[in-house]
Amino acid sequence: MQLIAEDLIIERGGRFVIDGLSFTVSTGESLVLSGANGAGKTTLLRTIAGYIRASAGSVRLDGGESELTLAEQAHVVGHANAVKSSLTVFENAAFWSDYLGEGATDRDSIEAALRHFGLEDLVEFPAAYLSAGQRRRLGLARLLLVRRPLWLLDEPTVSLDIASSERLVAAVNDHTRAGGLAIIATHLPLALERARTLEIGSRRMAA
């Protein structure tokens, strides 16, 4: 499986944020997007996810399920956590598992995903009372609830403590080892295996 971006040009507000970018990410690899604030990391991720339409160029996932769009094979974790305050931690996770998945969901797999991010003691806790880091972890638990080959993570470590960041890195490494792909925009050095770094906006800075 391979994610291929060719000659991407993305315009935002009359400015070419990404101007002629090509890259590939293969099975088992993670790609770290780095670059200054405003360099276009989020824009690039949202374009890959299909929210933003590129002015030119294309992004495609070779070797994925041909009947599904790229977005349907991707997990997107953005700045917001998509956590509902009036549901409990478990209900939040169960909804995403039902909504994003296709098979029946069982309680065990949901609890396993929550356990990975250290939320096992908060399963029946109302999400309204979670701290920012705990909400983040609940948002990230979505990655493990439903198996999808492509992970698009936009600054996933924001408000995470060191231990939780390590759990996240472990999840990404497990994912790539199992043949998944991950694209991660981050400012922190993460201990990712088989990771390459793509500097966004560096050419423009140099010019």
Next chain:
Amino acid sequence: MRSFWALVRRDLQLAVREGGAIGTALGFFLIVVSLMPLGLGPDLNLLSRIAPGVLWIALLLAALLSLNRIFESDYEDGTLDVLATGRIPLELVAAAKSLAHWITTGIPLALLAPVLGILLNLEFRSYPILVATTLAGTPAVSFLGAIGAALTVKARRGGLLLALVVLPLYVPTLIFGISAVSAASGPSGMGASFLILAAISLAAAVLGPLAAAAALRIQLQ
């Protein structure tokens, strides 16, 4: 379809837990209708003549209050982004959320309408017809309202803008809703108007989500 029903179920759950939207809409409906006799005076003949119109207009305004909730909170907490990556297209997402809005707002309002009819001296035999027409007409309110809700999802305090966008779309529902109730007491019966009202709702259930999804795609950019 699993995703569709999961979304409907979650929206119903949220509406019950948060509760405010249903309460506000029902409270507003009650207040507007009970102000009418105070403003117009105790002329029972006049009140019973204008009752269907007053009830329908008040119902539309009450439903309008809760429309912005269809997409707004999901947009704000990032849920909409994730919903867009689901196995169902955004059109079905919009349909599911409109359906949940109808169940949580349209049906309670339709059931409250005959109770408020007492305040307006509505003819007794009109009651079942009033319930039938409001039940048949309110899906259009939710599904057309979703278009406005999707268009104004990014607008801060978009409530008034939403009203301006959506109220003109409610004109056919209003006309045929009122004429079905009024015609029921006349010689020709309510048949034609009621069928048109139902047709408007069915058309809205198809076209509303299409337009709302198109608007959402632009908003997600």
